[in-house]
Amino acid sequence: MNFEDSTRAFGGMSILHTSGCGWGCTIPLELTCEAYVSDSWPDISQDPHMLLKQLRPSLTDVTGFDVGDSFFYRINSNIPPSMGLKSSSAASVSAVRLAATVHNISLSKLEIIKIATQMQLRAGCSMTGSYDDTWAALGKMAAVIRADSANPAEPVASVDIDSSMCTILLRGTRKSTPEKSDFRANRSKFKTARDNLMSGDIRGAIRENAYAVALSTGDGLATEIIHRLHSLDYNANISGSGPAIAVLHEQEQESHLSDVLGTYGRIITTKIVHDPYQMEELNWA
Numbered sequence: 001m002n003f004e005d006s007t008r009a010f011g012g013m014s015i016l017h018t019s020g021c022g023w024g025c026t027i028p029l030e031l032t033c034e035a036y037v038s039d040s041w042p043d044i045s046q047d048p049h050m051l052l053k054q055l056r057p058s059l060t061d062v063t064g065f066d067v068g069d070s071f072f073y074r075i076n077s078n079i080p081p082s083m084g085l086k087s088s089s090a091a092s093v094s095a096v097r098l099a100a101t102v103h104n105i106s107l108s109k110l111e112i113i114k115i116a117t118q119m120q121l122r123a124g125c126s127m128t129g130s131y132d133d134t135w136a137a138l139g140k141m142a143a144v145i146r147a148d149s150a151n152p153a154e155p156v157a158s159v160d161i162d163s164s165m166c167t168i169l170l171r172g173t174r175k176s177t178p179e180k181s182d183f184r185a186n187r188s189k190f191k192t193a194r195d196n197l198m199s200g201d202i203r204g205a206i207r208e209n210a211y212a213v214a215l216s217t218g219d220g221l222a223t224e225i226i227h228r229l230h231s232l233d234y235n236a237n238i239s240g241s242g243p244a245i246a247v248l249h250e251q252e253q254e255s256h257l258s259d260v261l262g263t264y265g266r267i268i269t270t271k272i273v274h275d276p277y278q279m280e281e282l283n284w285a
Contacts, residue, residue: 006101007035009093010273011079012086012136013166013239013246015159016197016209019183020190020216022148024132025159025197025205026086027248028139029166030271033077033090035098042074049123051088055095058118062111067099080268082173084240088125089133092116109138113153127180133240140275144197159202160274163235163248167269169225169261171243174217178241183216206237206248213238225264232260248272 011031018024041053052073060066075094079087093116100107107115116134120126126133128147135143135155143155183190193208207230214223222238225245229236234257235248249257254269261267 007094007098008032008139009034009090009097009137010086010139011090012133013168013248014084014133014209014213014237015142015202015206016132016144016193017183017190017213017216017240018128018130018132018145018147019180019241020209020212021187021194023144023146023190023194023197024128025142025144026132026136027142027159027161027166028136028273029085030273031079031085031090033075033079033087033094035073035075035091035094037098037102038072038074040072046074049088049125051091051119051123051125052095054119054122055092055099055115058115058122059096059099061118062115063105063107065103065105067103071099071102073098080168080170080244083168083170083244084238084242085168085244085246086130086133086136086240088120088123089116089130089137092119093134093137095119110153112138117153140273142274157198159197161202161248161272163250164272165249165251165254165269166272167247167249167254167257167261167267168239169245169247169264170266170268171222171245171264174241174243178217183213186212186216189215203235206235210237210245213242217242219243229260234260 010028012026015025075091081087096112096115117129131145131152142159144157189212193205196204210226239246
């Protein structure tokens with residue numbers, strides 16, 4: 001494994017938005033970032049939430065280890081930011097992995113999750129801690145989490161995804177940042193999505209979540225696009241709080257889907273990096 005591999009983390013696509021009813025799940029995608037040692041912090045245009053500076057206090061709080069005030073690093077990422085594609089979770093996990101590699105710190109998966117989610121909460125770039133997004137950032141597992149549980153970092157289940165590809169419509173930037181109360185207003189719809197998810201109806205969960213997020217964020221155009229995609233039998237969702245719309249599909253559907261989505265704006269296509277057996281192997285090590 002080379003140095004970049006040891007710090008790599010992944011972006012993701014939401015199945016269920018945690019703010020809706022306290023349950024969340026995110027699929028890891030082959031959109032990646034790596035952390036690397038630097039001689040200074042990135043400027044505010046590159047890290048507007050000052051997320052990277054939250055590593056030191058978060059690591060110390062969880063493990064007691066202090067990397068010191070001369071440990072600087074930056075992120076090299078191909079995850080489109082501010083799209084709901086989990087770029088902050090990936091940057092946090094990548095940073096934690098870099099610190100562990102450079103300083104020879106042994107961290108369990110659960111410790112990585114706790115440090116990375118604390119970074120995001122400290123920076124104010126997550127409403128819930130993004131535990132599901134952060135599990136996806138580790139790679140290969142779509143973990144179901146309960147943010148309202150006593151141990152939100154520990155998954156309660158994992159989800160098996162049949163599709164192999166994900167095409168994403170990038171729709172500019174959010175007009176405004178939604179509040180948690182906007183999602184809780186549609187709690188019953190998110191609960192339906194959760195029930196579908198836990199019963200194994202992934203398609204039903206994604207569809208319910210898509211409309212619930214569009215309603216919560218007041219995104220009428222997203223509702224129209226989602227409805228069109230569903231009428232064509234595509235499994236489409238709004239990732240996170242948007243604005244990106246992500247579609248799960250097989251490779252042979254890529255050309256047609258690109259034609260459909262291309263009428264709305266820029267698209268990217270990536271693979272799902274998912275191994276449902278990871279949940280069986282978890283021992284928090």
